[in-house]
Amino acid sequence: MSKVPHEVKDYVALPVTIQSKALGKDVKHYIYIKASEPDVPDPDSPRSLFLVNIPVTTTEAQLRHLFATQLSGGHVERVQFAGQHGTASTSSSALIVTTKPAAKEAPTTLGKRKRPTQTTPADIEAKLSSYTLPSTVPSTFHATGSTATAIFLDRTSRDQILRACRKAAKSSKPLIWAAGLAADKIPPLGTSRYEAERRLTFPPRADLLALANDFMSTYSELEAARARESAKRRAEPDEDGFVTVTRGSKGVVKSDEAEAIKAKAKEKQDKAGLQNFYKWQMREKRREEQGALLRQFDEEKRRVREMRERRGGVVPER
Template sequence: MPKSRTPVQVGEFTALPVVIPSKALGKDVEHYIYLKAYEPKIPDELSPRALLLVNIPVTATEAQIRQLLTTQLGGGHVQTVHFASQDAASSSSTTSALIATTPSGPSQKDVASTLGKRKRPAQESSSDIANRLSTKTVPSTTPTQLHVSGSTAIAVFLDRASRELTLRACAKLSRAVASGKSKSLVWSAGLEATKQPPLGLARYQAQRSLTFPPRADLLRLVDQYMTTYGQLEEARNRESAKKRAEPDEDGFITVTRGTRGVVKTDEADAIKKKVEEKKKKEQGLEDFYRFQTRQRRKEEAGQLVRRFEDDRRRVKEMGNSRRSGRPE
């Protein structure tokens, strides 16, 4: 019976044969990773040097993919690796939303500012502190992230030449394995034990230790959270005090929680002065024309007549009610 040939090309993808050692089965498992140049619908500055990997192992990590493509395959240097199953933004078509970029160092402007005169740091707003507080969460209890079978990943190289070098090396190895001139690559071969994810019983032991962290670590996390929460309360009180000290456009003072009805004398005088100045400016435009003055006086006289008629009617009703209640 003739030996089945190893697939070399599947559509636009190049098949990369790898062997995954399995202690549970007692033998090696043959696996195929399919690679091609990443070409999104909306290309950007990162897509020309990105490589799409399909059907990665469920326990794949960034260190393992770096070691496979760069060290064993002899391809270009991998800058970063992004797993689509770990990001909710994987449905986006742009590479920038899919790739976790490497954090950059401080710029020359930041370094120059630190060498000059020390300045008082600007106070953070309550919204900024609230965003920082949302990041103070309990660490994950999962030691390694397991991917869904058939998951994809995107490897970003330093330049386009590195990506093309990796694709050519992958095609060359695939043809050599298909013709029997070479062997498949071994998954995680030569990788340090510290960079390999724990599997089997070791993974469950690591998960149990993460589920019950040491008491000192929990106290440290709680202290950090409460410190940030205290800063948030101080920022909110500072913003509330600022609102109490400044009247709005209508001359009203915002009543906020925590005032307790206590206002300093100098602050009250300053607020009263601002309100009076605003009223003076508005009064200068009320009686600009003579007919406005006549109309205002006519309205005031009409109000006085109406009040007099109301008072006379009220007195008459009171007299009628007294006479009706007197016995004959």
């Protein structure tokens, strides 16, 4: 078996030993590490390491443990895996993703009291988009040969870790993957993974109810904020300095259904305005009114005749 070189071009071949319970033996795996040099540099590039061929079950906690415990103790700020964008890493075990409420200001006794800042509809919409359903995946698997970028606190920590990787690649000291890491930080495999996935598929009702209630409360807050913005726009003067007087919505956001009902009523009113426009329409209307009066008079006569007959009276002939 040919010996693996310590460095391949600019990459350091870091050997790690993965203890496999399924195989019943240890497996040696190589992670190739170099200083990050992207085609389009960013402010984090000088303090980042580029990792190739990470294990398929790699998590951020495992990489932090590797650098902090088994190497020179470099402090990792965050880890970005291939296909992951942004600066914050997400956890698959989180059930509800919500926005933290702003800290309340301490009350003061001197000076004018400041009014609380009202949240804009855009802020509330961003908060609504942050709600997610409970995850049904215990952990994420990476494709074989996947890459990641480890971003350290500063460039000194990055260089210190890179020197420690070169030293570990040349020495015979084994690096045990995830050795001493807490059990809850290691992703489940085998039957344990399927059991965890089944548990996550049926989350507790209390968690789902709390998520739904929180979402609907935020949505109601969004409607109220939109109503305030609409009222504020109606109160603003135009270019000539005039304010258009409207009835308004009285704090309720008009829905599409209300607009449809209003349009239908207006159309009916417009049609009613053309009923007595022509003379022949007026003549027909008077003729219909006279006929209705005659029919009502005949009906009253019939009722009077029936009442007299029941009482034994004589009905005069006309």
